Amino acid sequence: MTLSPDEITMLTLWGFAVNATIFYTWIVMAVLTVASMIITRNLRADVPPNRWRTTLEVIVQTIQGQIEEIAGGPSRHLIYFAGTLFLFVAASNLLLVVPGFEPPTSSLSTTTALALSVLVAVPLFGITSRGLGGYLMTYLQPSFIMLPFNIISEFSRGISLAIRLYGNIMSGAVIAAILLTVAPFFFPVVMDLLGLLTGMIQAYIFAILATVYISSATAPRKSSDPQEDTP
Structure with missing residues (x-):
């Protein structure tokens, strides 16, 4: 059993080996792109x-409402970033139902890249908002x-994001492999359902964590003088 899709070579392009992490990341991006166009x-x-348009509007407004509740006000700019993170991670985990699919989120390199994107986004959003x-x-x-x-706290956030996501996805795969050796006919369905829910x-x-970190960087700095905050 391979513990990471990084260990699986899918194909070779111009002398460079493309592992399963990169290959299935391309697959997820292609699925999201085609689905959004359709x-x-x-x-x-x-x-x-x-009915379809109404359903989409309800979903988008729900996501926007949660982000605005966390940010403390209108934050349309956060929807695109946090929404993209959610769609990528969710699609990667939902595609587990496809036989042979290796979720890129089960690779530490992918979760680290996602965490680094949050680390870069925090100062960018903060500078844009506060100067x-x-x-x-x-x-x-x-x-x-x-x-x-x-x-140190800023960097530890990114590390905790990467390890948390990788650990949860990886632990689910290991537990599923152990249970399959015990009862291969019953546990696959249960573990697939559990994997979808966990994903x-x-x-x-x-x-949500990415939204919280960015919101903390873009929130207006409170004045030490109470009279300055009085309208």
């Missing part, structure tokens, strides 16, 4: 709304002594 091809203002000086000042709060601790939960948690 779903949104008739979503136009001049077309009367139907360079305002964002850098957050590392000096509540005093300059906290600078190294705030920097959706992990996608949701990952997107």
Whole structure:
């Protein structure tokens, strides 16, 4: 049993070996791209709304409402980033039902890349919202002594995101392999259902944590003088 799709070579292109992690990442991106084109091809203002369009609007508004509740206000810019993270992780885990599919999220390299994208997004969103000086000042709060601790905390967030996602997906695969050796006829269905549920939960948690980290960087800095916050 292979513990990571990085160990599986799918094909060779121009002398470079393409492992299962990269190969199935391309598959997930292709599925999401084609699905988005099919779903949104008739979503136009001049077309009367139907049941499918109403369902999509409810889903998008629900996601937007949760993000705005976390961010404390309108945050449309977060929908695209957090929504993309959720769709990629969810699609990777849902495709487990396809025989032979190796979810790229079961590779530490993929989860690390996702965590790094969050680490890069946090200062970018923070600088865009507060300005360079305002964002850098957050590392000096509540005093300059906290600078190294705030920097360590920033990187530890990314590490915890990567290890949490990888550990949960990987542990599910290992448990499934052990149970299959014990009762190969009954447990596959149960483990597939459990894997789908766990995959959706992990996608949701990952997107929510990314939203929380970015929202903390873009939130307006509170003034120490109460009179300055009075409208």
